Amino acid sequence: MCSTCGCTGHGQGTQIQFFVTGYDEKNSKEVEEKLLGLPGVLYVHIHTHDGETTINYNPAKTRLSELTAVFEQRGLQAAI
Amino acid sequence: MEVQVMEDILGSNDKQAAENKKIFDKYGILALNLIGSPGAGKTSLLEKTIGSLKGCMRLAVIEGDLFTSKDADRIADKDIPVIQINTSGGCHLDAMMVQKVLNKLDLANLDLIIIENVGNLVCPAEFNIGEDAKAVVLSITEGDDKPLKYPLIFKEAAVAVLNKIDILPFTNFDMANAKHDMNCLNPGISIIEASCRTGDGLETWCNWLKNTVQIKKERMKKTNG
Numbered sequence: 276m277c278s279t280c281g282c283t284g285h286g287q288g289t290q291i292q293f294f295v296t297g298y299d300e301k302n303s304k305e306v307e308e309k310l311l312g313l314p315g316v317l318y319v320h321i322h323t324h325d326g327e328t329t330i331n332y333n334p335a336k337t338r339l340s341e342l343t344a345v346f347e348q349r350g351l352q353a354a355i
Numbered sequence: 356m357e358v359q360v361m362e363d364i365l366g367s368n369d370k371q372a373a374e375n376k377k378i379f380d381k382y383g384i385l386a387l388n389l390i391g392s393p394g395a396g397k398t399s400l401l402e403k404t405i406g407s408l409k410g411c412m413r414l415a416v417i418e419g420d421l422f423t424s425k426d427a428d429r430i431a432d433k434d435i436p437v438i439q440i441n442t443s444g445g446c447h448l449d450a451m452m453v454q455k456v457l458n459k460l461d462l463a464n465l466d467l468i469i470i471e472n473v474g475n476l477v478c479p480a481e482f483n484i485g486e487d488a489k490a491v492v493l494s495i496t497e498g499d500d501k502p503l504k505y506p507l508i509f510k511e512a513a514v515a516v517l518n519k520i521d522i523l524p525f526t527n528f529d530m531a532n533a534k535h536d537m538n539c540l541n542p543g544i545s546i547i548e549a550s551c552r553t554g555d556g557l558e559t560w561c562n563w564l565k566n567t568v569q570i571k572k573e574r575m576k577k578t579n580g
Contacts, residue, residue, distance in 0.1 A: 311539040317506040 288317060288333040293353040295326040295346055302349050309345045313337045328353070368482055371450035375457070375485025382462045383575040385568045386470065388484055390508055391492035393474030396518040398426045399551035400492055400560070401469060405433040407561045412568060414467040415460050419448040421473060436460055447478035450485055467568050476501065480508035487571060488513040495519040495526055499533035502540060509537050514545040514563055521550040 298306075303323040310319045315336025320329045330342060346353040379386045391397045401416060408414060415436040418427040427439035438456045440448060453470060460468070470486065472479040480489070491512040493501055496519060502509045509515065515537055523530065530548070537544055545563060549556030 308539045311506075312542050315510075317510065318503075 288315065288331050290329065290331050291339075291342070291355065293326075293328040293330070293342075293346070293355055295321075295328050295351050295353045297349075297351040298323045298326055302351070306345055306349065306351070310342065313341060313345075316342075368450050371454055372483040372485040375450055375454055376487075378457060378462065379468070379485060379487065380575055380578070382465065383572050383579070384462060384465050384468055385488075385564075385571040386468045386484075386486045387564070387567075388479070388486035388489045389469055389471045389492065390476070390479045390489055390512070391474065392476050392494070392497055395474070395492040395494040395497065396551050397471050397474070397492050398429055400516060400518065400549070401430060401471060402433060403551050403554070403557050404469070404561060404564065405430065405435055407557065408467070408564065409433070409435060412466040412565070413464055414469065415465050417453065417456060417468060417470040419452070419471055419473045421445070426471065436465075442473055446473055446475050447482050448472050448484055449482050453484045466572070467564065476505040476508055480505075480511055488567065490514045490516065492516045492518050493533070495523050495528045499529045499536075502533060502536040506540050509540045509544065512541065512544060513567075514547065514560075516556075516560060517546065517548045519550055519552070520548045520555060521553045 298321070300323060303321045306328070307319045307321050310316050310330060313332070315333030316330060317333075318329070318331035321327070332342065343353055375386075389397050389401070405414065405416075416430045416438075418424075418430060418437060418439045419442060420426055420439065421442055421444055423441070424439045427437050430437040438459055440452050440456060442448065442452070448470065470484060489508070489512045491508050493515060495517065517530070517533065534546055537546055547556050547559050547563065549560055551557070
């Protein structure tokens with residue numbers, strides 16, 4: 276996390292990008308909030324218009340399947 | 356290769372943090388890691404907290420700062436045990452630093468140790484020091500965008516104190532937005548609006564501390580027999 280001092284830690288995590296079909300203004304906000312509430316998810320950015328969804332998360336705390344479940348539960352299709 | 360070294364450092368820290376935790380558990384002490392930006396009001400909150408809780412529980416403070424003993428001097432005026440750790444430029448406390456000073460405290464006669472970390476919203480959130488809980492202090496002057504910009508600490512903290520609410524009318528801080536973002540990141544977080552200057556919210560904060568100390572004591576009584 277801290278590049279100036281060189282220390283780093285568990286929060287560093289992994290960035291993953293999905294392309295999601297089926298977003299609208301309402302469900303994209305819901306997805307963003309639901310993803311942010313998962314353990315280890317630190318950042319979510321969604322482009323509603325083209326479905327680009329960027330997530331920074333810690334795989335030790337949340338599995339990939341838990342991320343994709345958030346899309347599936349709303350009938351959204353996500354591809355990496 | 357470089358990553359392996361980093362992992363080793365963190366692994367060592369986590370091992371030492373687990374040892375610290377065992378010590379806190381053995382004595383039934385609640386250890387609170389107090390984190391926030393420089394100027395958020397961590398030391399002011401501590402001063403007010405000590406004033407309120409000194410009569411009803413036994414507490415000590417470990418102060419983390421890059422340099423000087425200015426904060427420890429303020430706490431020492433409250434007549435409770437206080438230890439200063441100077442990190443000499445280091446941006447956070449780690450478990451080893453805390454371990455080295457624990458033997459200077461009369462642990463058998465404490466209920467609560469508050470460890471004020473170095474003023475920084477980033478690095479202290481990454482390093483477990485053996486605490487039972489993290490508390491984050493965010494002041495109104497820092498802006499309501501900070502939870503999403505510095506998510507880890509808000510994700511990790513059990514409680515967030517929104518300090519300096521007395522100046523809220525003079526800022527564009529959006530309280531609802533700040534709370535919404537914190538709740539999104541950490542649905543279980545307790546959020547307390549407070550002002551160390553006026554005293555607003557401090558009773559709620561102290562009650563949260565008393566309750567958390569009590570829960571720890573009861574849990575450790577059951578565990579330790």
